[in-house]
Amino acid sequence: MTISDSVSVQSPDVLLQVRGLRKTYEVRNDPIEAIRRLTFDIHAGDLVCIVGPSGAGKTTLLRSLAGLLTPSGGSAKLDGEEIVEPPKGMAVVFQEYARSLFPWLTIAQNVALPLKAQGVDRATRAEKTAKALEAVGLADVAKRYPWQLSGGMQQRVALARAVAYEPRILLMDEPFAAVDAQTRADLEDLVRNLWHRLGLTVLFVTHDIDESIYLGQRVLVLSNRPTEILDDIAINLPDERDQLTTRNEPEFARLRAEVYERVQQAKAGRRPGDAA
Amino acid sequence: MSATELVRTARMKRDSGIGKQVRKVLAVVALPIVLIVTWWFSSAGSQNFFFPPLEQIVTAFQPTWFTGAIETEVLPSVWRLLGGYLVAGVIGIGLGALLGSSPVLRAFTEPALEFLRAIPPTVMIPILILFLGIGAEMRVVVIAIGALWPILLNTIEGVRAIDEVLRDTARVYRLTPMMRFSTLILRGASPQIVTGARQGLSVAIILMVISEMFAAQDGIGFTIIRFQKSYAMPEMWSGILLLGVLGIVLSLIFKLFESISLKWYFGLRQSQRGGN
Numbered sequence: 001m002t003i004s005d006s007v008s009v010q011s012p013d014v015l016l017q018v019r020g021l022r023k024t025y026e027v028r029n030d031p032i033e034a035i036r037r038l039t040f041d042i043h044a045g046d047l048v049c050i051v052g053p054s055g056a057g058k059t060t061l062l063r064s065l066a067g068l069l070t071p072s073g074g075s076a077k078l079d080g081e082e083i084v085e086p087p088k089g090m091a092v093v094f095q096e097y098a099r100s101l102f103p104w105l106t107i108a109q110n111v112a113l114p115l116k117a118q119g120v121d122r123a124t125r126a127e128k129t130a131k132a133l134e135a136v137g138l139a140d141v142a143k144r145y146p147w148q149l150s151g152g153m154q155q156r157v158a159l160a161r162a163v164a165y166e167p168r169i170l171l172m173d174e175p176f177a178a179v180d181a182q183t184r185a186d187l188e189d190l191v192r193n194l195w196h197r198l199g200l201t202v203l204f205v206t207h208d209i210d211e212s213i214y215l216g217q218r219v220l221v222l223s224n225r226p227t228e229i230l231d232d233i234a235i236n237l238p239d240e241r242d243q244l245t246t247r248n249e250p251e252f253a254r255l256r257a258e259v260y261e262r263v264q265q266a267k268a269g270r271r272p273g274d275a276a
Numbered sequence: 277m278s279a280t281e282l283v284r285t286a287r288m289k290r291d292s293g294i295g296k297q298v299r300k301v302l303a304v305v306a307l308p309i310v311l312i313v314t315w316w317f318s319s320a321g322s323q324n325f326f327f328p329p330l331e332q333i334v335t336a337f338q339p340t341w342f343t344g345a346i347e348t349e350v351l352p353s354v355w356r357l358l359g360g361y362l363v364a365g366v367i368g369i370g371l372g373a374l375l376g377s378s379p380v381l382r383a384f385t386e387p388a389l390e391f392l393r394a395i396p397p398t399v400m401i402p403i404l405i406l407f408l409g410i411g412a413e414m415r416v417v418v419i420a421i422g423a424l425w426p427i428l429l430n431t432i433e434g435v436r437a438i439d440e441v442l443r444d445t446a447r448v449y450r451l452t453p454m455m456r457f458s459t460l461i462l463r464g465a466s467p468q469i470v471t472g473a474r475q476g477l478s479v480a481i482i483l484m485v486i487s488e489m490f491a492a493q494d495g496i497g498f499t500i501i502r503f504q505k506s507y508a509m510p511e512m513w514s515g516i517l518l519l520g521v522l523g524i525v526l527s528l529i530f531k532l533f534e535s536i537s538l539k540w541y542f543g544l545r546q547s548q549r550g551g552n
Binding site: 067085088090091096114117147165 | 440441442444447449451452455459460463466543544547548
């Protein structure tokens with residue numbers, strides 16, 4: 001797969017198509033509208049960030065896309081196929097890294113598990129696992145257990161597991177919200193790096209405005225609950241990004257101000273159609 | 277990998293001194309030694325027919341048990357114990373995994389389980405004798421019924437307590453039903469399953485003895501009763517000693533199994549206490 005980076009292609013293949021997605025919970029006969037209407041496309045090779053105020057239903061959205069929740073209406077399609085359960089070729093990196101790794105399996109076994117479920121033979125499994133761990137810089141801890149590693153390293157393992165799976169699309173749910181700032185910067189660069197090298201398609205959910213701009217080609221801004229998409233902002237930063245120079249660029253500052261303002265408006269209750 | 281990410285390598289070095297090892301052993305054997313010595317001297321020269329001197333009991337031990345009784349009395353008891361325990365384990369863990377995974381099934385079966393659990397297994401013996409006769413099957417079934425409850429109820433709790441994020445992870449990566457059972461459910465609930473199995477083992481030992489007090493032809497419990505009825509007091513007491521020794525041996529074997537199968541759990545708990 002080649003990366004059609006930032007350059008807008010005439011008719012790029014839509015990988016993930018979301019149309020009028022709705023989700024309403026029933027809490028003791030009291031319907032709570034979490035997601036009102038979501039419509040957007042993700043093209044193959046995209047790195048799209050979704051940012052929104054806390055409590056904007058980001059996790060509900062991601063769980064619906066992952067097939068872990070059944071939406072109340074609308075549709076989400078991966079490669080034209082309706083998502084009703086976790087689809088083949090979709091990897092998810094959760095925020096709670098410590099809880100998403102199997103503590104009774106070693107690092108290598110954790111990474112190899114999805115491959116085993118797919119029926120990949122032992123030799124190929126070992127090879128892909130080693131490669132993925134190498135890619136996230138953890139080749140030397142393959143035989144350890146997750147709880148012997150730091151938070152940042154555990155999240156790298158989760159990332160290696162997703163990468164080894166060779167997913168069509170990678171969903172990330174505030175994956176770095178619980179690690180320290182330094183580790184977080186390293187992990188952000190790692191995501192950009194893997195996306196580039198492996199031609200991944202990534203949907204990255206975060207509440208961190210800077211992170212969304214630094215990582216994404218596009219940033220979707222969510223409204224307050226019930227969730228809708230307020231803005232779809234193109235990030236026209238150079239493709240080669242660097243924690244120091246990119247974040248100091250005037251364009252970065254301008255985008256940050258823009259997204260920040262949109263998120264503030266979202267918090268204040270702006271709905272789509274209102275003047276921005 | 278950066279040095280800041282390196283975490284807790286080995287903290288094993290601390291318990292190394294020989295003095296510490298000696299103190300550890302002493303802590304384990306000190307009280308038993310005191311009790312035995314006290315028993316030995318306070319019973320020495322005892323004229324009470326029912327409480328013979330410990331010296332007599334020890335002297336009676338060898339001829340009572342090591343002249344064929346191991347094969348004819350002890351081994352049958354142990355086989356029935358292990359048979360009943362195994363049946364309880366298979367049914368308890370299998371049924372527990374099923375009920376723990378399904379709130380509907382749980383709600384449906386809970387009243388019946390509560391009722392059945394409240395029935396002491398010993399009162400089933402007369403009924404079981406009607407159906408199964410007075411052979412080994414009846415005793416195995418009594419042991420199984422008694423040991424079942426702690427294993428079943430703990431397994432249900434353990435399966436219920438498996439982390440939500442881990443379940444989601446298993447779904448996203450499409451683990452096969454077999455892998456879900458072995459890697460997610462069984463291992464995830466293993467700390468509680470082991471707790472239940474330990475309680476089940478003590479119940480099984482008690483029921484092993486009791487079941488041999490009804491219409492039995494062999495067994496440790498049967499032999500102790502026989503000595504009691506024939507007023508062979510030192511021999512009777514030696515049987516009680518033997519039961520104690522058997523209990524210790526079984527519990528040591530169990531501990532060994534526990535330390536291997538739950539190595540990850542103890543490590544995880546220690547890392548959580550230590551903080552990251």
